Amino acid sequence: MSRPILAQVNLAALKANVHVARERCPGAQLLAVVKANAYGHGLARILPALAETDGLALIELDAAVAMREQHYVRRLLLLEGFFAADELPEIANRRLAIVVHHMEQVRMLETTTLPRPLEVFVKVNTGMNRLGFRPDELRGVVERLSGATTVAALRLMTHFARADEDEGLHEQLQRFEDACKGLPYPRSLANSAGVIRFKEVGGDYVRPGIMLYGSSPFPYDTAEMLGLQPVMTLRSELIAVQEIKANESVGYGGGYTAARAHRIGVIACGYADGYPRHAPNGTPVLVCGKKVRTAGRVSMDLMTVDLTDVPEATVGSPVVLWGAGLPVDDVAAAASTVGYELLCAVAPRVPFVVTQFGRLDIEL
Numbered sequence: 001m002s003r004p005i006l007a008q009v010n011l012a013a014l015k016a017n018v019h020v021a022r023e024r025c026p027g028a029q030l031l032a033v034v035k036a037n038a039y040g041h042g043l044a045r046i047l048p049a050l051a052e053t054d055g056l057a058l059i060e061l062d063a064a065v066a067m068r069e070q071h072y073v074r075r076l077l078l079l080e081g082f083f084a085a086d087e088l089p090e091i092a093n094r095r096l097a098i099v100v101h102h103m104e105q106v107r108m109l110e111t112t113t114l115p116r117p118l119e120v121f122v123k124v125n126t127g128m129n130r131l132g133f134r135p136d137e138l139r140g141v142v143e144r145l146s147g148a149t150t151v152a153a154l155r156l157m158t159h160f161a162r163a164d165e166d167e168g169l170h171e172q173l174q175r176f177e178d179a180c181k182g183l184p185y186p187r188s189l190a191n192s193a194g195v196i197r198f199k200e201v202g203g204d205y206v207r208p209g210i211m212l213y214g215s216s217p218f219p220y221d222t223a224e225m226l227g228l229q230p231v232m233t234l235r236s237e238l239i240a241v242q243e244i245k246a247n248e249s250v251g252y253g254g255g256y257t258a259a260r261a262h263r264i265g266v267i268a269c270g271y272a273d274g275y276p277r278h279a280p281n282g283t284p285v286l287v288c289g290k291k292v293r294t295a296g297r298v299s300m301d302l303m304t305v306d307l308t309d310v311p312e313a314t315v316g317s318p319v320v321l322w323g324a325g326l327p328v329d330d331v332a333a334a335a336s337t338v339g340y341e342l343l344c345a346v347a348p349r350v351p352f353v354v355t356q357f358g359r360l361d362i363e364l
């Protein structure tokens with residue numbers, strides 16, 4: 001038998017989440033954000049569940065090229081555009097759309113010739129202050145790009161820093177409106193939080209990421225409240241059980257000391273599998289479908305839990321680290337991070353299996 005850890009990807013859940021996103025923004029084109037290998041789920045693996053989307057948005061040129069090689073024909077948008085002019089011929093030949101966020105990119109587009117002109121999403125910095133042109137630069141950029149022989153079509157976009165807050169969202173929306181006033185191009189504003197608030201945000205193209213994978217973009221509304229289902233379930237098993245006495249400690253540095261005698265379950269999962277090492281004592285885990293708490297430091301290949309409440313647990317008992325029955329957002333909150341980071345961090349040594357149907361309780 002092999003080491004029992006595995007990541008199960010539920011394509012039925014992903015399809016259902018796409019449907020939730022669609023219903024929120026009638027009429028908009030939905031570009032599924034699949035950067036970072038589809039937030040750690042594996043782009044090739046999940047592609048069949050994205051049939052109802054209008055295209056994909058990602059960062060990595062090689063992944064976009066691989067999609068075209070597999071005869072993916074819908075829109076592919078590179079969210080950071082290009083980094084050097086020598087990428088442009090490939091981008092043009094593969095019919096990739098690009099974000100342009102910087103003057104240097106504009107200059108490169110003006111001074112090159114391409115086999116076919118590009119679809120360009122011009123990014124406006126409305127307050128995130130990472131990528132994008134200042135609102136007062138936008139008109140000049142649009143003028144230059146609309147005169148460039150390398151540009152076929154223009155769209156206007158922005159990205160929200162605080163789409164989960166009323167104040168932050170409205171300020172950025174207002175700046176975008178002001179910057180784009182009178183410019184007759186389609187627009188793209190919404191990430192997942194913006195999709196859920198589409199009535200306020202609007203736009204012609206939406207770019208949901210995290211919600212498609214079943215994690216909530218908001219700190220207070222849970223995925224379940226938003227009607228989202230977990231796509232990835234990270235599973236393992238107990239591979240040992242220890243009986244500890246009062247005052248005995250567990251793991252490196254004696255990170256947990258028992259107040260009374262109880263059993264400790266040892267799980268085949270550690271930070272080399274992508275589980276966060278900084279998850280403190282008390283982080284939730286499911287053993288035999290019951291919620292238990294970590295007890296002791298997460299190590300490279302193992303982690304330990306308090307089995308007091310699961311007397312039936314034994315070597316071979318099923319464990320869920322996150323996913324079906326235990327929202328990744330709950331684990332992330334306990335570990336002071338976000339679901340995004342946990343999903344993206346699942347390590348290459350973890351085998352993946354795909355399930356097509358809606359059975360979340362499947363026993364493996």
Ligand SMILES: *Cc1c(COP(=O)(O)O)cnc(C)c1O
Binds near residue numbers: 035159211
């Ligand atoms: C990652 C990303 C998104 C998706 O954000 P989520 O919060 O995962 O929905 C949308 N737009 C841009 C520009 C991004 O980089």
